[in-house]
Amino acid sequence: MDTATFTSLHSDTTASSRHPLAGQTMSGAEMIIEVLAQEGVDTLFGYSGGAILPTYDAVFRYNQRHRSAAAQGDLDEPMRLIVPANEQGAGFMAAGYARASGKVGCFLVTSGPGATNTVTPIRDCMADSVPVVAITGQVPTHAMGTDAFQEAPIVNIMGSCAKHVFLVTDPEKVEATIRTAFEVARSGRPGPVVVDVPKNVQNWVGEFRGEGYLDIRGYRQRLETLRSAKLSDRKCRSFFEMLQRARRPLLYVGGGAVVGDAQRELRDFAHTYRIPVVSTLMGLGAMDTTDELYLGMLGMHGTAYANYAVEDCDFLIAVGARFDDRVAGKVEEFAPLAEQIAHIDIDAAEIGKVKGVDWAHVGEASRSLQQLLRYGESMGFEPCFDAWVEHVHGLRTRHPMGYDRTSELIQPHYVIEQLNALTGGSAIIATGVGQHQMWAAQYCDFREPRQWLTSGGLGTMGFGLPAAIGAYLACPDKTVVNIDGDGSLRMNLGELETATTYGLPVKVLLLNNLGDGMVRQWQKLYFGDRFSASDKSLRRKDFIKAAEADGYEFARRVTAKEEVAAALQAFVEFPGPAFLEVMIDPDAGVFPMVGPGSSYKEMVTGEFIPARQAAPRSGRSGGAEQDAAEAETQPQSPDLF
Amino acid sequence: MRHIISMLVENESGALSRIAGMFTARGYNIECLTVAPTDDPSISRLTLVTIGDDQIIEQIIKQLNKLLDVVKVVDMTEGRHIEREMMLVKVAAGALEQRDEFKRLTDIFRGRILDVTEKIYTIELTGTSDKLDAFVDALGGSNILEVVRSGVIGISRGERHLKV
Numbered sequence: 001m002d003t004a005t006f007t008s009l010h011s012d013t014t015a016s017s018r019h020p021l022a023g024q025t026m027s028g029a030e031m032i033i034e035v036l037a038q039e040g041v042d043t044l045f046g047y048s049g050g051a052i053l054p055t056y057d058a059v060f061r062y063n064q065r066h067r068s069a070a071a072q073g074d075l076d077e078p079m080r081l082i083v084p085a086n087e088q089g090a091g092f093m094a095a096g097y098a099r100a101s102g103k104v105g106c107f108l109v110t111s112g113p114g115a116t117n118t119v120t121p122i123r124d125c126m127a128d129s130v131p132v133v134a135i136t137g138q139v140p141t142h143a144m145g146t147d148a149f150q151e152a153p154i155v156n157i158m159g160s161c162a163k164h165v166f167l168v169t170d171p172e173k174v175e176a177t178i179r180t181a182f183e184v185a186r187s188g189r190p191g192p193v194v195v196d197v198p199k200n201v202q203n204w205v206g207e208f209r210g211e212g213y214l215d216i217r218g219y220r221q222r223l224e225t226l227r228s229a230k231l232s233d234r235k236c237r238s239f240f241e242m243l244q245r246a247r248r249p250l251l252y253v254g255g256g257a258v259v260g261d262a263q264r265e266l267r268d269f270a271h272t273y274r275i276p277v278v279s280t281l282m283g284l285g286a287m288d289t290t291d292e293l294y295l296g297m298l299g300m301h302g303t304a305y306a307n308y309a310v311e312d313c314d315f316l317i318a319v320g321a322r323f324d325d326r327v328a329g330k331v332e333e334f335a336p337l338a339e340q341i342a343h344i345d346i347d348a349a350e351i352g353k354v355k356g357v358d359w360a361h362v363g364e365a366s367r368s369l370q371q372l373l374r375y376g377e378s379m380g381f382e383p384c385f386d387a388w389v390e391h392v393h394g395l396r397t398r399h400p401m402g403y404d405r406t407s408e409l410i411q412p413h414y415v416i417e418q419l420n421a422l423t424g425g426s427a428i429i430a431t432g433v434g435q436h437q438m439w440a441a442q443y444c445d446f447r448e449p450r451q452w453l454t455s456g457g458l459g460t461m462g463f464g465l466p467a468a469i470g471a472y473l474a475c476p477d478k479t480v481v482n483i484d485g486d487g488s489l490r491m492n493l494g495e496l497e498t499a500t501t502y503g504l505p506v507k508v509l510l511l512n513n514l515g516d517g518m519v520r521q522w523q524k525l526y527f528g529d530r531f532s533a534s535d536k537s538l539r540r541k542d543f544i545k546a547a548e549a550d551g552y553e554f555a556r557r558v559t560a561k562e563e564v565a566a567a568l569q570a571f572v573e574f575p576g577p578a579f580l581e582v583m584i585d586p587d588a589g590v591f592p593m594v595g596p597g598s599s600y601k602e603m604v605t606g607e608f609i610p611a612r613q614a615a616p617r618s619g620r621s622g623g624a625e626q627d628a629a630e631a632e633t634q635p636q637s638p639d640l641f
Numbered sequence: 642m643r644h645i646i647s648m649l650v651e652n653e654s655g656a657l658s659r660i661a662g663m664f665t666a667r668g669y670n671i672e673c674l675t676v677a678p679t680d681d682p683s684i685s686r687l688t689l690v691t692i693g694d695d696q697i698i699e700q701i702i703k704q705l706n707k708l709l710d711v712v713k714v715v716d717m718t719e720g721r722h723i724e725r726e727m728m729l730v731k732v733a734a735g736a737l738e739q740r741d742e743f744k745r746l747t748d749i750f751r752g753r754i755l756d757v758t759e760k761i762y763t764i765e766l767t768g769t770s771d772k773l774d775a776f777v778d779a780l781g782g783s784n785i786l787e788v789v790r791s792g793v794i795g796i797s798r799g800e801r802h803l804k805v
Contacts (some may be wrong), residue, residue, distance in 0.1 A: 159659050159667055166657065184709065217652070217805060218712035349703035352696065515723045 008606045017395070019210025028174045029054035029202040032135065033062045033209075037079060043097060043473050045082045045090035049110025050150055052137030054202035056081075074502060077562065082473065082502060086168040087114050089466040091121025092492070094132045096470030098125075099453045100478075102186050102261065105132040105470065111139055112150030115196075116157065118268055120460055122192045127284060127457025129259050131190035133181045134162075138201040140343040141169055141181040154196045160420040163191030164575025166214075171204035173214065180214040188223055189347040190259055226346065229363040236375035239359055242340045243381070246315030248388045249275045249376045252298065252327075255282025255456065256320015256345060258449040262365035266319065269369045272376070273383050278393045280321050282456040285446035290425060295392055296383065296401075299327040301438040304592045304609050305395035307600045310335050312391070320365045323354035324457070325596070331355050333599035339373075344368045395612075401442060403610035409563050409585035412511045418565050419481065422572050427479040428453065430468035432488020433461045435517035438590040440483045451478075462491025468506045469499055479572060481507040486536065486543070487516040493546065499577045500551035507571060508579045510543055512587040521589050537586075547579035554578035609619060642671070643699050645690050645717040645724060645795045647803060648705060650702045651670045652678055652685045660687065663708065669693065669701050673726075673770075675792035684712065684803035684805060688794045690770075709732040712805055727765065729755070735762040740786065743759040750776045761786070 021034060032055055036044070048056040059081055066078040074080055084090045087109045094105030109115055125132050130486040135157075139148040158165045164184050166177045174197065181193040231239075243249060259265050263286050270293050272279050278298040279288045285296045296303035298310050310316070318336040321327070322345070328334040332356055333360040335341065342359040343351055351360040361368050397597045403413040416439050425445030430453040431437040437454055446452050453471055468482035489510055499506045519534040547555035556576040564582065571580040591606030605611040658677060664671050672690040679686050683798045688735050691701060698716060705714045717724070734740045743762050747754055752766035770793055775787065799802070 136768075156658065159655065160662050165655070169654075216651070216709050218649075218706075220710045222706060257669050347707070349700065349707060353700060 012186040013500045019208075021208050022182045022210030024208050025205060027054065027058065027202065028171050028197070028206070029058040029205075031175045031208050032063075032178055032197065032202070033058040033079070034104065034208060035175055035182075036106060038210075039182045040103065040181070041079060043080050043082060044106055045084065045093040045097070045470065046082060046108035047087050047090055047114060049112065049114050049137065051139055051199045052108060052109035052135075052197075052202075052634060054199065055135065055137070058061045058202075059108075061560065067411045069273070078287070080473070084466065084498050086492065088116035088120055088462070090490055091132070091134065092124070092460075092463055092466035093470035093473070093498075094134075095121055095125050095130050095463075096453055096467030097153075097474040098130050098132055098470075099128075099467065100450050100471035101474035102450060103131075103474070104182055105130070106135070106223070108135045109130065110137045110150065111199075112152045114150075115154045116152055119157060119161055120458075122158055122194060123492070124455050124458040124463065125192035126161055126163060128255060128455065129190050129461065130192065131184050132192045134192065134194045135159075135178070135180075135198050136194060137202070138167070138196045138198040141198045142200070144198065145454050158194040158196075159286050161192075162194045165194040165196065167196045167333055168198065168201050171201045171206060173200055173202075175209060179212065180216065181404075183213060184216070185221065187224060188219075188435065213441040215353045217549075225311040226363065229365070230359075231361055231368060231371040231375070233375065234371060235361065237379075239342060239372060240376060240379060240381055241274070242315055242342065242359060243383060246340065247385070248337075248391075249273075249315040249317060249385060250309055250313035251277040252274050252280075252310070252316055252318045252321050253277055253283040253286050254280040254319065254321025255435040257283055257286035257365050258320075260320060260346065260365040261449070262320065262369060263449050265366045265369035265373065267291070269373055272373060273381075274385050274389055275317070276309060276389060278302070278309060280324070280327055280456075281441055281454060283321065284441060284452040286320075286446050289445045289446065293389070295396060297441055299324075300329070300594045300596070301442065301590050301592065303396075303401055304399040304603065304605050304611065307393065307592065307594065308395045308601055308612060309392045309601050312337060312395075313337050316341045318345075318357070319369065320345060322350045325354075328354060329594050330597055333601065334364070334600075335587070336544045352400065352527075376632075391419075399605070399610050399612060402587070402610075404585075404608055407585060408561070409588075410564060410581075410582055412439045412513070412584045412588050413443055414438055414561070415509070415511060415564055415568070415582050415584065416483065418568050419483075419572070420444050422568060423479055423481070425451075427481050428468070428471050428475060430454070430464040430471060430480070430482045432464040432482075432484045432491070433459045433484045434488060434519075435513070435521065435588070435590050436483055436485040436488070436511045438518075439511075442590075444483075461488040464488060465506075466493050466498075467507060468508075469495060469504055472504050472506050472547070477630065479507070480505075481509055481572070483509045483511065485517060486510060486512045486514065486541075489543070490541070496547060496552070496579070497550040503576060504578050505574070505578070507574075508547070508577075509571070510579070511579040511584050512538075512543065512581055513584050515586065517586070518587075519591070520586075524589075525595070543581050546580070552577055552579045554580075557583065559579040559583045642694065642698075643690060643692050643718070645688060645696075645722070646705070646732065647686065647717050647795055648714040649679070649712040649803060649805060650676075650686050650687050651710045651712065652683050653710055656685070657687070658706065659708055659710060663704055664701075664751065664801065666689075667700070667704060669697065671705055671768075673792035674708055675794055681805065686794075686803075688717075688792070690793050715797075717797065720783065720801060722795050723798060724769050724793055724795045725767055726770050726793045727767045728776070729765055729789045730740040730777070730780065730785060731761055731763050731787040732780055733760060733786055734784075735760045735798055743780065746779050748778070749781045761765060775803070789792070
C-alpha cells in the first residue's frame, strides 16, 4: 500500500497537529497510557498484578497529572479505573461499555491467570462483533517459555478466540501496536484485539513518537476495498427487479445493523417501501420495536408472527445477519417460500456460509441501504406491499405473545411487561443467558439500538451484571437494568459489590426460578424430566442478604404478584444501586419454541399463544383476502396466502 | 476436490500458527503445507493443499482473508498453474538386480540418485504429487526405508503472478 492511502486512512486520528508529547522520553507503560488517551479511552476496566504493575502505575501518574481541581472521586478521573472482582468482570464491563456506546472498550489485566480469566469475554466479543482492546501483561521476554510464574501462552490461547493478538517483543513498536489494536478492533467487522506486553517492554524507556501504525498491508488493503465498495447500478437494478417481482418481502435484520449504526437507513428503507421487519436477538433495537412494521424477533424463541412471516415471505432481505442456527433452524427449510434471498453483510465469509443466496453485497449496512434507497428513488420505484403488510398485521393480531395471566404464581413475562411499562423502551437492558434472557428479548421494547446488551453468539451466563456496569459508565444518563436469572447472576456475583463500590445506580432485577430454567425446559422436552444438575431449590443462597452485604440500600424480594408493580416502580426510581429479586413460577417456559435443528413448521407455541395449522405449500397462488375472517372462526383453515 | 491454496503472509511469529489454527478450529483439513520467505524478506509464501467441495474452499479462502497476517490468497487450482513437490527417498538396494531396477526407475521418472552406499540408494525426485506417488508405488513398499516430501508449491502459468 502506498503512503498516500495509508495516511488518508488515518487522517482523523493523526491530524496535522503533532502530539504534544512527541519526542519526549518515557517508559513503554507510559506510552501505552498516552496512546489510550489519544484513542479516547476515558474508562479502563481491569485488575492489577505482577506483570502489569508498570502500566497501572502509569495510569495512576497519568491521572495525577491530568486531574482537574474539581475532581471528587474515582469517577472524576480523566482515565477512570474500574476494578472488578474477577478479570472476567472487567472484560464484560468493557464489552458492555462498547456495546452501549459504540466506542472501543478497553481492559487491562496481568499475565497468566489474569489474562486467561478474560478468554471468555474475548470470545464473547468475537461472537457478537464487539470492539474491545485487551492489554495483558506478560512475563519479561527473557522469561517467556520458561514456565515462569504467572506465565501463559496468551498469543496461542487468544489467537483462537480474538480478531487478532499482538505480542510486543520489540519495545520500539509498543506505541504503534496499541494504536493499531484500536484500529483493528473498530474497523471492518469489529472485534476483540489482545495486546500481550511483556513486563520489560513496559519498563523500557524510549522516545514517544505520538503517531504511527504497524504495517498490516493485507488487512488495510481489504479494508480499503470494503470502504470503497459501491453497489453498481447493475446490482441495484437486479435488487429492485427482485423486489418488483416480490409480493411478500421481509427484512431480516441482525446485529450488523446495530454494530454498523444502520438504524436510520434501515428504518428509512423499511418505511419507504413498507417492508415488514423481523430481527435477530442481536439486532433488537435497530428497528424501533414499537414500529408498526416491526414483527419482533425470529428464530428459536421468536414471536409466532415473526416466524410465520418468515415462513410466508417470498423475498427475504438479510441485513447484517448470519443465518445462525438459532435463527435458521433446519437450514433447507428456512424461509421455504422465499424465491429470492438477498444478503448484505460486511463480512464476505458470512455470504453463503450457511445458506446460499441469490443476491449478495459485501459492504457496510448503512451505506448499502442508502445506495439502494437512492437508486430506488432515481428509478421511481413504487411498490405496493399493502396486502402483505395487512397479512403480517393479521398474524400479529391472531398469534400474539401470551402467557398464563391467571396464574397465582408470578409469571416472569408479567414482571418484564411491568418493567417495560415503567421504562417505556428507553432503558438499557442487560441480561444473563437462559430463559430470562429470552423473556426479556420478547417482552422489552427498544426504541433505539445499543439499548439491548446480551451475550447472543457465545451465550455466556454471568454476562449481564458486568455488562450493565460497563454500559452505565458509558451512558450515565440512561436507566440501566440487568435482568438476570439466579444461575447467571451467581456466575459473576462478585460484581454486585463493584456497582456499590463506585456508586453506580445499576438496577439488578433477579428473576429467581430456583434453577437453570432453560436447561430444565430442555430436560422436560428431550430428557424425560430428569433434572440433572439444574435444580437449585435446595441451594442456601439468600440473594437479598448477599446484596445487603455488598452495600445495596435497596434490596427487596417480591413473592406475591400484587406487589410486583409497586416494587418495580420503587426499584427503578431508586437513586442508587438497587437489587430486586422476584420469585417467579419455576415452571414457566419460553414460548414459542422452534426446537434445535427443526424447521419453523415444527414450532411449538405452547398453551398461551394460538398457533396456526401447517400451511399448504401453495406458493404464490391464492390471495390475502380469504384469510383473516376465516381464521378466527376456523382455526384449522390455513391463513397463508 | 483437491485445491492448492497459495498465500503471501507477513513474516511474523504466530502467523503460521494462526493459519493452521483456523483450519483446525473450523474443521478444514490440510493435506500438506509449506512455507518459506520470498524475495521480500518481510513476506513469506505459504502453500497448502486441502480437499473440499466448492463451498468449503470458498469458506477457507474467505476465512483466510480475515486473518491479519494474510496479505493475499489465491486458489491455484482455479487457473492454469504449475505444481511441484520434491521428494527424497532412501531405498534398500543391496542386490545387483535391485540396483539396476532402481536406477532404471529413477531415470524413467527423471529423478537423480544423490547418494549411494553398498546397501542403499538415496534418490531425489521432483514433480507433481501424483508423479511422486507413482514413483513410490513403483519402488515397492518393502524396499523403501525412508520418504521425505517437501509439500507442494505452485505458481500460475503465463502472466498471472502473486505479488503484494
